Amino acid sequence: MSFALPSLTASQMFGQRTIRPLTAATLSGIAFIKDTLIAIDSIKGHLLEIDPTSDNSKILNPHQVREFSDVTGLAVWEDTLWVTRENSIYLSKLTSLGLEHFTTLPYAADGVAVWESTVYISCQKLGYILVYDRNTRKEITKFYAPGVGVENLVVSQEVLWVCDRTEQTVYSVDRATGEINFSVLTPFASPTGIALHKNAETGAENLYVAYSSEEPYIRDNPNADPNHELTYRDRTFIHPLYYHYQPDKHYALSNGYLIEMSYAEEIAPLEEVYLPDVEWRIALPSETERQKLKHIEPIGIPFSEEVIDGQKVAVFKFDALTPGERHIFGWKALLEVRGIKYRITPRDVEDIPEQSPEFEKRYLIDDDDLAMDTTIVRRAAEDAIGSETNLLRKMYSIRNYVYDELSYGIKPHIDTPDIVLERGIGSCGEYVGVLLALCRLNNIPCRTVGRYKCPPNGEQQNVPLQPDFNHVWLEFYIPGFGWLPMESNPDDVGNDGPYPTRFFMGLCWYHIEIGKGISFETLTSQGTRLTKENIPLGDLAINHIRFTILKELPPF
Incomplete structure (x- = not known):
């Protein structure tokens, strides 16, 4: 035959x-x-x-x-x-x-x-x-x-x-x-x-x-x-x-994939509760230079969209969540995602404009338990940059200082930067907290980004993949250039450096950008936001995250 x-x-x-x-x-x-x-x-x-x-x-x-x-x-x-x-x-x-x-x-x-x-x-x-x-x-x-x-x-x-x-x-x-x-x-x-x-x-x-x-x-x-x-x-x-260089925008794109991502919550409370007039918000994937949202649809029940600080959010509404009531709800997105790497030098940022008052009020303050008024964090902010005045060199120095001071370890909860610096070990979220605090104290606007990474197995196509953990990184702002990405901890290879700069102003195709600078997920009852101190989201529902890599994107 x-x-x-x-x-x-x-x-x-x-x-x-x-x-x-x-x-x-x-x-x-x-x-x-x-x-x-x-x-x-x-x-x-x-x-x-x-x-x-x-x-x-x-x-x-x-x-x-x-x-x-x-x-x-x-x-x-x-x-x-x-x-x-x-x-x-x-x-x-x-x-x-x-x-x-x-x-x-x-x-x-x-x-x-x-x-x-x-x-x-x-x-x-x-x-x-x-x-x-x-x-x-x-x-x-x-x-x-x-x-x-x-x-x-x-x-x-x-x-x-x-x-x-x-x-x-x-x-x-x-x-x-x-x-x-x-x-x-x-x-x-x-x-x-x-x-x-x-x-x-x-x-x-x-x-x-x-x-x-x-x-x-x-x-x-x-x-x-x-x-x-x-x-x-x-x-x-x-x-x-594959690559596509955009000299006027200071970046180059590389290989990418068409990915289907699903995020769903399954109501499964540890203890039964009654919550009237519920609005459950979940951030949606962002539109960026490297990430294109091709399609979005609801899972389980429909949602409405609203925009919070320029980011799209899905809003699921319930007249009430009653004891014994069960739901599955969320969204499924079709995304084109590529690698991106910016090429900006310290010389390029020598004559940048002043930070706007709006940015100072929003991105230079302690709005997330950053312990910016503690002695250990303030001293770290000074030690990190020394006498450096160039914004990009300051950012690079802060990153290297944090990598020198911390080593990576997963914890069940996130501590404040003062405790993390004292301990010397941090998760990705704790790395982000320390970086945010040191940057903001040095007049560099920054915000968190995340929330998940697709398992980086480009050859495993049309097979459901589940990430082991959620993940966060950050973006810092340079006037005249915009927001630039920086990973939290993957470039901290230990041994006191030298540290690679692959994710300093760069992200690979498996980084999925969702909800820049806003909370990924929030819950309100009768207009009052519930916090982790009264009812943590994790006590109410189990999240389910799935990625399916459909195909590699064609050459540019």
């Missing part, structure tokens, strides 16, 4: 397909030779030739596996292959694969890229991208590395593309000056390689990024009791990176 597979068009071959080469354990450097993709499996030492349309691969170095073990960077220029291994850079003819020493660095060489006679080498330990002359084998110049992690490289006519594993970011860098043009967040964590494919017919260039990590899974072990056990396996693949 035979069957035929549908043929792939050129656009499907290059730009809209995830490549998953069979047998590969950890892909590091990748490169294109016309329409053929080559990649290095750094654990096995396999130099692979991969068919992007079928995932089929073959080993190009069957007799030189040992020589290619631990290779991390890979580049091709004309008929020459370049690789980095440990502290050294090597080159060889593609036809022979006999490695010839090019140069050695004092520390590990990570990535390599070549354009004509110019060789670019990244070194995390040095913190630089080194630029060499191929003919003299001498260093010409060097640039500061744009990120803090291990970086891989690819170069085009004017641009050096830098892929940073820790930052989860690809930077567009002027290859002559080292200046960053813009950057984009990758849709998956742990990017380990980058390549550029040029369409021979149209001349269009497409970026591909390799990802390598370990993923947990449940293994069925017949010899164990119980027979299910948690273990880990290698996960590596290559995926196209």
Whole structure:
């Protein structure tokens, strides 16, 4: 019996397909030779030739596996292959694969890229991208590395593309000056390689990024009791990176997904109560530069919409909630969500307008138990910025100060910033509280954003996914630029830094923005708002959150 597979068009071959080469354990450097993709499996030492349309691969170095073990960077220029291994850079003819020493660095060489006679080498330990002359084998110049992690490289006519594993970011860098043009967040964590494919017919260039990590899974072990056990396996693949740069708006968008999100409350009180004339408000997803609300519909019972401080809110009304009464109510939203990364420098904000009185009254006050009048919080606000006066540098310094002072831990309730600073451990909500307090004391308007993150499993499409926790982050305001996002704690990688800036003025596709600067959910009875001190919402209902990733959004 035979069957035929549908043929792939050129656009499907290059730009809209995830490549998953069979047998590969950890892909590091990748490169294109016309329409053929080559990649290095750094654990096995396999130099692979991969068919992007079928995932089929073959080993190009069957007799030189040992020589290619631990290779991390890979580049091709004309008929020459370049690789980095440990502290050294090597080159060889593609036809022979006999490695010839090019140069050695004092520390590990990570990535390599070549354009004509110019060789670019990244070194995390040095913190630089080194630029060499191929003919003299001498260093010409060097640039500061744009990120803090291990970086891989690819170069085009004017641009050096830098892929940073820790930052989860690809930077567009002027290859002559080292200046960053813009950057984009990758849709998956742990990017380990980058390549550029040029369409021979149209001349269009497409970026591909390799990802390598370990993923947990449940293994069925017949010899164990119980027979299910948690273990880990290698996960590596290559995926196209889409981007759209908006220089006039200072940001770049990257890959995104069409997502269905549902939020519903199930009335299930711990103790039966009677509540007359009830209005239950739940914030709706926001419309932003990166998030588009395509459709919204009620779950269970209808709702009306109202706008609170520019944010849409669903209002569910009940004549009364009586003992024994049960309801399910909420909303289902269809969202297009992409990654966004802003590129604003301290120089850009040197001559910004003064903060408006309206913003000072609303976003510079203690309106959420921020303990801004306590000694420990006021001292922290002073210590965080020192003598800095530039708003963006102040914001960056405050973030780093909080990361130095706190470590992450989940708690059943949120304490005030004075208690959190004293304890030194905080949840995402407590990180936000400390950041809000320190920013507002330093005259930086800010507000909370959240409320959930879609499980970041872009490949698990059309399968219901449930987040383990809710999540909050914040936005800070720069006059003349607007509100800018900043994550609460994910960039706090410990070890006293340096801390990545992937979510400093950036969000990935799985961040869902709901109810900026307002309460996510409130309940009133006879016009009086109920608080956690009298009847907490969690004592009245159980919330149900579901995400379904429907498809990846097409290229821009």
